[in-house]
Structures are given as structure tokens and as C-alpha cells.
Amino acid sequence: MIQIPSNSAVSILITTVLTASNIYAARHDIDNQRSTITIHVSRSGLLSTFGHDHEITTRISRGYIEYPENPSVELWIDARALRVVDSNASAKDRAEVQTTMEGPRVLDVHGFPEIHFRSTVASRQSGGNRWSVRGNLDLHGQTRPVVLEITESNGWFLGTATLKLRDYGISPPAVAGGSVKVKDEIKLDFKAATAQQASHLRNRPATPAGGLAISRLCRPSAAWLPGWPVQSSARSRIGD
Numbered sequence: 001m002i003q004i005p006s007n008s009a010v011s012i013l014i015t016t017v018l019t020a021s022n023i024y025a026a027r028h029d030i031d032n033q034r035s036t037i038t039i040h041v042s043r044s045g046l047l048s049t050f051g052h053d054h055e056i057t058t059r060i061s062r063g064y065i066e067y068p069e070n071p072s073v074e075l076w077i078d079a080r081a082l083r084v085v086d087s088n089a090s091a092k093d094r095a096e097v098q099t100t101m102e103g104p105r106v107l108d109v110h111g112f113p114e115i116h117f118r119s120t121v122a123s124r125q126s127g128g129n130r131w132s133v134r135g136n137l138d139l140h141g142q143t144r145p146v147v148l149e150i151t152e153s154n155g156w157f158l159g160t161a162t163l164k165l166r167d168y169g170i171s172p173p174a175v176a177g178g179s180v181k182v183k184d185e186i187k188l189d190f191k192a193a194t195a196q197q198a199s200h201l202r203n204r205p206a207t208p209a210g211g212l213a214i215s216r217l218c219r220p221s222a223a224w225l226p227g228w229p230v231q232s233s234a235r236s237r238i239g240d
Contacts, residue, residue: 027066028194030075035060035192037077042183054097054182058082060192061114065157071122073133073148075190077115079107100173107170112140117148129153142168157192 041054063075119135
């Protein structure tokens with residue numbers, strides 16, 4: 001005789017499946033306490049040897065990385081929080097560069113307080129942990145396509161990109177009649193960690209008596225989640 005599960009048993013099984021699929025969703029929110037972006041600005045011009053290269057950094061305000069299936073990225077940066085950290089410059093010089101960067105001639109941080117990147121397509125490169133991510137960058141009131149080269153390493157996402165200031169309506173600042181100026185092309189590096197999900201896992205519903213353990217019902221393999229915490233609420237996804 002075939003035994004039909006009781007209503008309570010069916011309910012337990014459905015709840016367990018839904019909970020498991022929610023726990024192992026692929027979206028990972030950015031840990032904004034550990035994730036940073038650094039902008040490298042080089043000098044050019046006849047007297048460029050007398051100027052300074054600039055290094056500007058801040059934390060990534062918020063965002064997410066959807067991984068490993070159908071990878072996508074979305075990041076927000078507070079332009080007002082960017083800080084000039086030139087190690088070879090005096091405090092006075094850093095302050096002057098900071099003022100110029102924030103002002104209307106460059107970023108105009110009061111008019112355009114947020115920098116935003118959203119991916120449109122990602123392709124996996126050789127090696128398995130490298131991606132080329134194409135998307136749109138909103139900067140200084142302009143939206144332009146940009147490519148991020150991203151590598152996953154020990155739970156961190158390391159990314160690089162290059163862009164041109166003039167593409168975003170920014171004229172590279174110059175001094176000494178143009179003999180010392182910054183290059184049009186700048187480089188962006190970011191290092192992103194995902195938020196820890198320990199509290200989420202601790203607070204998940206306990207397995208009811210007689211029910212199936214979630215770990216037995218839906219256990220991810222090491223290849224699927226290589227050392228990554230898990231996160232719920234998957235966002236829109238794009239093709240691999």
C-alpha cells in the first residue's frame with residue numbers, strides 16, 4: 001500500500017524546501033565597512049616631474065554581487081566621502097587637491113553626490129575565478145559604458161577599470177599654464193567583501209521534529225559556494 005504523507009508532513013517539506021532555496025540564493029550584499037575603492041590619477045605635461053600623482057579613496061557605500069550563477073554587480077559610492085591620500089604631498093597640497101576635486105570644475109560633489117555602477121553582462125575568463133563585467137557608470141551627471149575586470153580571491157572581489165574624465169564632462173585640472181596637469185585617463189581599483197551572514201543562519205527556523213534537515217535536503221557543493229557566505233533576496237540577473 002502507498003502511504004500518502006499527512007498534511008503536516010507535506011507542509012513541513014514545502015517549508016523546508018522554500019527556506020533552503022532562500023538561504024542559498026546567489027546574491028551577496030557588500031560589506032561597506034571592509035570594501036573600498038581607490039582612484040589613481042597620474043600627472044602629465046612638460047613639468048610633470050614637479051607634480052604629484054594623486055591617490056583618492058573611500059569606502060563603497062553599498063551594493064551587491066550576485067555570484068556564481070548569472071553574475072551581476074551593482075555599486076554605489078558617495079562622492080562627498082572621497083579623500084585625497086597622496087603620501088608624498090604635504091597637508092597643504094592635499095587640501096588644495098581635495099578642494100579642486102570636490103569643486104564644480106571636477107566632480108561637483110554637491111551637484112552630483114553619488115557615483116553608481118550597474119553591470120549589464122558578465123563573461124567568465126580562463127581560470128574560473130575571473131570575470132569581465134560590462135556595465136554603465138553614472139558619474140558627474142553622465143552615464144557611460146565601462147568594463148570591470150574582476151577576480152575572486154579568498155572571499156574578496158578585486159576589480160580594476162580605466163576611464164577617461166572627458167567622457168564624463170570633466171576637464172583634467174592643470175596648473176602652471178598647463179605645464180603640469182592630470183592625465184585624462186584614470187584607473188580605478190576596488191576591493192569588495194560581502195557581508196557576513198552568520199546572524200541570518202543562526203536565526204533561520206529550526207528543523208521541525210520529524211522533518212528533513214535543510215543541510216540534507218539542499219546542501220551546496222564547494223564548487224558552487226567556494227568559501228562564500230550566503231544571502232537571501234536575489235536581485236535581477238544577467239547572462240553568464
